[in-house]
Amino acid sequence: MPAPPGITLKGQHRIGNAVLFDAVLRLPAGRWTCLLGRSGVGKSTLLRLILGLETGGVFSGRFTATDGAGLAGRISYMAQSDLLLPWLSVRENICIGARLRGQRPDMTVVDDLLHRVHLSEHADKKPNALSGGMRQRAALARTLFEDRPVVFLDEPFSALDAGTRSTMQALAAEVLTGRTVFLVTHDPAEAARLGHQIIVMSAQDMQVWPAPGTPAPRALDDRQAMACQTRLLAHLHATAAAS
Amino acid sequence: MKARDILLASLVGVGVWQATVWVTGAPHFILPSPGRVALAAFDSRVLIAENAWITAVEVALGLLIGTFLGVVTAIQLALSKTAERLMLPILVFTQSVPVFALAPLLTLWFGYGMASKIAMAVLIIYFPVTSAFHDGLTRIDRGYRDLSHAMAAGKYHFMRHVQIPNALPSLGSGLKLAAVYAPIGAVIGEWVGASKGLGYLMLLANGRAKIDLMFASLIVLACLTVILHVAVGALAARLTRYAQGVET
Numbered sequence: 001m002p003a004p005p006g007i008t009l010k011g012q013h014r015i016g017n018a019v020l021f022d023a024v025l026r027l028p029a030g031r032w033t034c035l036l037g038r039s040g041v042g043k044s045t046l047l048r049l050i051l052g053l054e055t056g057g058v059f060s061g062r063f064t065a066t067d068g069a070g071l072a073g074r075i076s077y078m079a080q081s082d083l084l085l086p087w088l089s090v091r092e093n094i095c096i097g098a099r100l101r102g103q104r105p106d107m108t109v110v111d112d113l114l115h116r117v118h119l120s121e122h123a124d125k126k127p128n129a130l131s132g133g134m135r136q137r138a139a140l141a142r143t144l145f146e147d148r149p150v151v152f153l154d155e156p157f158s159a160l161d162a163g164t165r166s167t168m169q170a171l172a173a174e175v176l177t178g179r180t181v182f183l184v185t186h187d188p189a190e191a192a193r194l195g196h197q198i199i200v201m202s203a204q205d206m207q208v209w210p211a212p213g214t215p216a217p218r219a220l221d222d223r224q225a226m227a228c229q230t231r232l233l234a235h236l237h238a239t240a241a242a243s
Numbered sequence: 244m245k246a247r248d249i250l251l252a253s254l255v256g257v258g259v260w261q262a263t264v265w266v267t268g269a270p271h272f273i274l275p276s277p278g279r280v281a282l283a284a285f286d287s288r289v290l291i292a293e294n295a296w297i298t299a300v301e302v303a304l305g306l307l308i309g310t311f312l313g314v315v316t317a318i319q320l321a322l323s324k325t326a327e328r329l330m331l332p333i334l335v336f337t338q339s340v341p342v343f344a345l346a347p348l349l350t351l352w353f354g355y356g357m358a359s360k361i362a363m364a365v366l367i368i369y370f371p372v373t374s375a376f377h378d379g380l381t382r383i384d385r386g387y388r389d390l391s392h393a394m395a396a397g398k399y400h401f402m403r404h405v406q407i408p409n410a411l412p413s414l415g416s417g418l419k420l421a422a423v424y425a426p427i428g429a430v431i432g433e434w435v436g437a438s439k440g441l442g443y444l445m446l447l448a449n450g451r452a453k454i455d456l457m458f459a460s461l462i463v464l465a466c467l468t469v470i471l472h473v474a475v476g477a478l479a480a481r482l483t484r485y486a487q488g489v490e491t
Contacts, residue, residue: 014338077393083386086488087408099404100396126488148395 004030004149004180007071009050009084011061013042019059023206025199029066032173032181032216034191036209036232037201038240046201047152048181051077076146080155082139084127090114091123094141105145109231113141116175133164140172150180158186166220169194173217185226188232192225193218200235209235249469275455280462283455290454291444295463298441301357301429302471305364306421312365313372313417317410320373321380322402334370342367343431350436360432362442366430368421375420379413380406413484415479422475426468441467 006029012022021207025143027033050063056199065071065136084093094113108190112220114120117137127135134147136156143151153172157165175192191198194218198209209232212224257277263269264276265282313431316334318418320327353359391401406425433442435448441464 021264047439048389051393052391053392073395075393077390079386081384081386081388083384085387085405087410087486088488096404097396100391100394100400102397107475128488152393 002149003067003116004073004178005069006066006180007050007063007150007182008066009046009061009063011059011063012233013049013055013057013061015057017077019203021201023201025206027180027182028197030178032176032183032184032194034185034195034198035193035199035201036185036188036236038236038243039186041201041203043201047182047184049153051075051152060120071150074148075152076143076148077152078139078143078156079152082127082135084135084138084142087126089124089126090119090138090196091131092137093127094145096142097146099119104234106162109145112143113144116144117141117171131164132160133168135170136164137171139197140168140175145177148179151176151182153179153181153183155184155186157190164189169235176182188229188236189225192232193220193222198228198232200232202239246395249473252332270376272452275458277373279455280458283453284459284462286354287456288461291459291463291469294439294441294460295467296432297357297424297439298360298464299467301360301432301440302364302425302467304357305361306368306418306425306471308361309365309368309421309425310418313369313421314414316369316373317380318402318407321406322379322398322427334373338370342428345432346435349432355436356360357439357440359435360429360437362434364425364428367424371420371424372414372417375417376410376414379410382413383409408486412479412481415482418475419472420477423468423469426464426471430464 007025007027009023009025013020023046025035025046035046044073045057050056052072063071065074070118084090085096088096091107091110091114092099095107095110098105111120111123114123116203117140118139119134120135122130122134127138130138138139139156157168158174160168183190183194194217195211198211200207200209210228212218212228213223214222214224244307253445255378261277264274267274275283321329345366346359349362349366349406353362380402386403387409391405396405430442430445434446435438437443443459445460445464446455447458448460
């Protein structure tokens with residue numbers, strides 16, 4: 001995998017005449033950035049913008065990689081919904097990216113990824129036969145198969161139960177080490193556990209929040225992470241109450 | 244539709260038919276009894292079988308060709324926005340012309356043989372198959388499009404690996420409609436001008452006041468349609484199970 005770049009976004013996004021956000025966002029290279037904020041503030045729009053996806057608005061500004069190269073083809077994406085194709089097996093789903101580009105997938109890479117996300121025994125099953133956590137592990141393996149230096153995660157664990165979510169967070173932190181990761185989340189605990197950088201987004205600004213001093217990913221009982229989570233939650237609560 | 248349900252419905256139908264004959268006392272050249280029709284069917288079994296075979300071949304070929312053309316058109320429309328903009332209104336407009344009104348023209352163009360009946364069946368099923376499949380191809384979860392964009396998917400590969408499998412249940416719905424319409428198309432073609440087929444045999448029997456033979460032909464036609472409906476229904480269910488990833 002090539003060295004991961006950092007990414008900077010600066011600009012204004014409008015939907016009709018309304019400004020959704022006017023922001024500067026910096027994603028440090030090889031680190032996890034977690035973006036928190038109220039629903040509708042534009043977190044997912046920001047992510048979609050950098051990915052080049054439809055946002056329903058107009059962006060005036062620019063986003064650049066710190067190494068000066070373009071971003072096309074360097075970002076892989078994982079959404080809240082696993083987006084596994086029901087008619088394909090887990091193995092086939094993991095390498096769907098290669099098939100969609102008209103390439104022959106390297107099945108040894110697929111088997112290695114299946115092993116890393118602990119799905120080797122379920123490789124030939126259809127997604128319907130898997131639990132929610134297993135499906136998200138398959139989606140994570142599919143993201144890894146793309147082998148891109150930058151990974152965007154849009155609330156990928158929010159539909160999972162608490163235990164599975166915690167396991168998935170640890171797994172994602174392990175397998176995505178060394179990549180530039182941008183995680184959009186609603187969960188202060190998730191941000192406090194995984195983020196090297198935490199940003200709280202509002203219509204007015206991007207507030208860089210002090211991340212815990214302990215190395216990420218943090219243990220479930222990490223005191224600094226718990227304190228950070230509490231402060232984040234209080235801040236989000238106060239913001240919601242004020243609006 | 245289960246075989247037991249079909250059998251039960253048939254028994255009820257025959258019962259109502261026989262009761263109507265008894266209650267109204269209609270003469271056999273207006274409404275023959277089920278027994279009389281069964282006898283006529285047995286006596287003319289070779290004649291009916293020969294003509295039923297012709298109609299069945301017309302319907303089967305009409306279905307195959309119409310489905311092929313419908314599938315190709317739907318894929319083309321889904322791949323090209325320009326084709327979609329130009330072709331969809333034309334397709335909808337052509338549906339405002341009753342296909343039955345075209346039967347004499349098709350007979351003129353394709354003759355009295357099977358070709359004009361196959362063309363009729365193709366015309367009548369082409370739109371439902373195209374429309375249903377096109378709907379399935381274009382009605383796709385935005386998430387799949389986003390993911391494919393991030394993966395730098397080619398549009399033909401996206402069509403092959405995502406859109407087509409995703410649209411198979413819709414194609415199944417179109418095929419079920421086609422299975423009902425195709426025999427109508429073929430028989431109307433036979434009415435307008437033919438020397439073979441169940442539609443032709445019905446007209447011939449009617450002209451010679453052999454109403455029992457006409458009824459027998461009609462019942463055989465209905466049986467053909469039901470068999471086709473059941474077979475296509477099973478295929479549609481299989482397509483849906485495949486698309487949903489349900490093990491078969």
